[in-house]
Amino acid sequence: MHEGTISARLARFITASVRASGTPMWRFERFPDLGPEVLNDDLARISTPSALALWEQLTLTEPGPAIGALITEGTPLGTFGLWDYLISTGDNLAESLKVAIGHLACIGDVAAEKLQVIEDGRTFTVRHATGSWVPDVVEAIDLFALAMLSTRASAATQRPVIPLEVTLTHRPPRTYQRLAAFFGTRNIVFDAPHNSITFADNDVRARLPKATPGLQQILTEHAVLTLSASKPVLRWHDRFRATLDAALREDAASLDRVAQRLAMSPRTLQRRLAEHGTSWREELEQTRHQQAMELLRRTDLPLHSIATRVGYSDARALRRAVQRWEGRSPNLVRRDPVTVGGPAEA
Structure with a gap:
């Protein structure tokens, strides 16, 4: 029942980012699921098409698709609600990320967004793919997903976690200094087979500062109950x-x-x-x-x-x-x- 929708938390964040860009909001006045009474209801589910309209508007601002990553800079844990806490309360980052990815519906559209974990004992990689939309919008969403993983990793561990590598299926821009500064590495590969972010195994296996025995299990059960109580706004x-x-x-x-x-x-x-x-x-x-x-x-x-x-x-x-x-x-x-x-x- 949550396919084709995203969480109100995420929609609220994207809407705030569009406003912060100085974009007039008249275009969204007739969207029935983007009104304040809907966005402020954490049990509401916002249609993916409405979210895509917001993303499209964001990519029209400087610096284009890179905005998908840059809007996550400095966002504290809790910005994205329950999903953030699933990442930060497990024993270590690796296990917490797996739990959060398994409950992707808490934040995103499971019909459009795909996350996959790949481990080899030395590195920990998360791959991301999204639906088939306007190229700039797809690129912005891909960068947003990888940036979310990067910023949540540092917030959960309470120390900088620099990825070993970031790969993108998209063509290289004329300059990517801002992305390199954001991710903390110039090892950003374009025209790659997958969108992915790779961390050193040591970074994801260290015990998390907020790890509390049993808390993640409670939050996981709460996630299931919250999803069962939430519903799409649109018929x-x-x-x-x-x-x-x-x-x-x-x-x-x-x-x-x-x-x-x-x-x-x-x-x-x-x-x-x-x-x-x-x-x-x-x-x-x-x-x-x-x-x-x-x-x-x-x-x-x-x-x-x-x-x-x-x-x-x-x-x-x-x-x-x-x-x-x-x-x-x-x-x-x-x-x-x-x-x-x-x-x-x-």
């Missing part, structure tokens, strides 16, 4: 719309791609939509309408750019669509955005 149809909204922004709004993100076949998705009295075509049209109006009223983007963003071949196709929806041209929408219009009746 299925709302989650579908959030997924479609995100896919359209990423130029991936095909029936097959959206069905894949919802972990169902295209035929099943069409059947579910029919049960809700709608269809794929109607939903795609409505989402294009919402996004186009948002971009026309809130930005100065040229018509051809807006057309591309909402899935039309050119500005002429967008003009025809706006005329159909609003009964007036895109220029009039921009000139007088408060005039009562609205989509034509079906």
